[in-house]
Amino acid sequence: MRKLQMVDLKSQYDKIKTTVDASIQEVLETTTYINGPKVHEFQKSLEDYLGVKHVIPCANGTDALQIAMMGLDLKPGDEVITADFTFAATVEVIALLQLTPVLVDVDMVNMNISLDGIRKAITPKTKAIVPVHLFGRAANMEAIMQIANEHNLYVIEDNAQAIGANCRFSDGTKKKAGTIGHVGATSFFPSKNLGCYGDGGAIFTNDDALAHTIRGIVNHGMYLRYHHDVVGVNSRLDSIQAAVLNAKLPLLDSYNAARQNAARKYSTAFEGHQNIVAPTICAICDCHVFHQYTLRIIDADRNALMDHLQSKGIPCAIYYPIPLHSQKAYADIRYQEEDFPVTNQLVQEVISLPMHTELDDEQIKFITDSVLEFFN
Numbered sequence: 001m002r003k004l005q006m007v008d009l010k011s012q013y014d015k016i017k018t019t020v021d022a023s024i025q026e027v028l029e030t031t032t033y034i035n036g037p038k039v040h041e042f043q044k045s046l047e048d049y050l051g052v053k054h055v056i057p058c059a060n061g062t063d064a065l066q067i068a069m070m071g072l073d074l075k076p077g078d079e080v081i082t083a084d085f086t087f088a089a090t091v092e093v094i095a096l097l098q099l100t101p102v103l104v105d106v107d108m109v110n111m112n113i114s115l116d117g118i119r120k121a122i123t124p125k126t127k128a129i130v131p132v133h134l135f136g137r138a139a140n141m142e143a144i145m146q147i148a149n150e151h152n153l154y155v156i157e158d159n160a161q162a163i164g165a166n167c168r169f170s171d172g173t174k175k176k177a178g179t180i181g182h183v184g185a186t187s188f189f190p191s192k193n194l195g196c197y198g199d200g201g202a203i204f205t206n207d208d209a210l211a212h213t214i215r216g217i218v219n220h221g222m223y224l225r226y227h228h229d230v231v232g233v234n235s236r237l238d239s240i241q242a243a244v245l246n247a248k249l250p251l252l253d254s255y256n257a258a259r260q261n262a263a264r265k266y267s268t269a270f271e272g273h274q275n276i277v278a279p280t281i282c283a284i285c286d287c288h289v290f291h292q293y294t295l296r297i298i299d300a301d302r303n304a305l306m307d308h309l310q311s312k313g314i315p316c317a318i319y320y321p322i323p324l325h326s327q328k329a330y331a332d333i334r335y336q337e338e339d340f341p342v343t344n345q346l347v348q349e350v351i352s353l354p355m356h357t358e359l360d361d362e363q364i365k366f367i368t369d370s371v372l373e374f375f376n
């Protein structure tokens with residue numbers, strides 16, 4: 001059996017080596033390292049794939065979130081509501097811009113921001129909501145947009161973990177996660193569903209004026225060379241990363257299908273187990289692209305399960321072990337423990353198993369047998 005890894009980028013690379021190497025070689029031969037044709041080609045291809053008017057590539061997913069918020073011209077003290085159960089980057093940029101992060105609890109079933117939590121957190125100072133499509137599962141964007149519209153709030157989608165996932169609406173239509181709010185942000189960190197071989201990110205919007213503003217912000221606030229109209233940043237996707245992404249984007253749907261296939265096999269093996277709550281897999285399951293495959297372990301020792309798996313050479317991880325409201329950097333006297341019952345429970349129960357595009361049946365069976373063996 002091939003060595004088990006949380007993410008197996010080498011086996012994936014071996015299959016696409018010829019295309020990726022040729023694409024990178026073109027950049028080297030043309031020396032178009034910054035803002036070269038590869039970046040423009042990627043921008044256009046991603047706009048087509050997502051069905052969004054504007055993709056603005058940038059240096060990483062954290063920058064993408066920050067720049068999206070800068071583009072909306074939020075002011076210090078404006079309140080921005082986001083989930084307590086997410087990677088710190090989401091809240092970090094809110095705090096960096098001197099906006100006020102307002103953390104709310106998540107939903108137990110989909111682990112995404114609680115709709116009730118959002119409604120309760122809205123005050124006259126609230127300016128934006130940042131839903132995170134956590135672990136690859138699209139948040140309920142229809143409901144979130146409805147709340148936002150009722151209260152005249154911006155929605156900034158953190159789509160770092162869910163590129164390619166579809167959000168379904170009650171009229172039967174579908175849109176790609178990240179393209180529904182006023183602006184979306186994603187990451188191309190190597191382990192992401194669409195990952196490059198270094199850092200990378202992008203911002204999405206259908207709003208022409210916002211896209212124009214953001215294109216200036218990523219480039220030192222310049223709209224005309226050496227005229228700096230707003231305070232900007234230097235945040236670029238470099239051409240070598242774009243070359244990798246051009247080679248990988250046509251494979252994104254098949255990569256997501258491979259993840260969904262592995263998730264289906266995992267969940268079938270765990271079905272009905274009294275100590276395991278596996279992610280629900282709907283018939284078409286295109287709202288979940290399984291950036292992570294995350295179980296909840298109930299009435300059993302989750303940490304002992306981790307030790308058991310690791311002793312058998314099976315990597316696993318806890319995303320995330322500490323709620324954001326309990327992190328030193330984001331603690332606030334406004335937060336009461338009883339406001340976060342779900343996040344506080346999830347951090348004790350979750351465990352993520354290996355999830356990537358190259359998992360084979362032998363590996364999946366070894367992992368599921370080893371998990372089940374722990375409870376026998």
Ligand SMILES: Cc1ncc(COP(=O)(O)O)c(C=O)c1O
Pocket residue numbers: 060061062063086087089090132158160161186187188189199200201
């Ligand atoms: C939910 C979420 N938001 C934002 C980011 C930030 O992306 P990057 O690492 O590219 O800055 C990540 C990356 O792990 C993430 O998982």
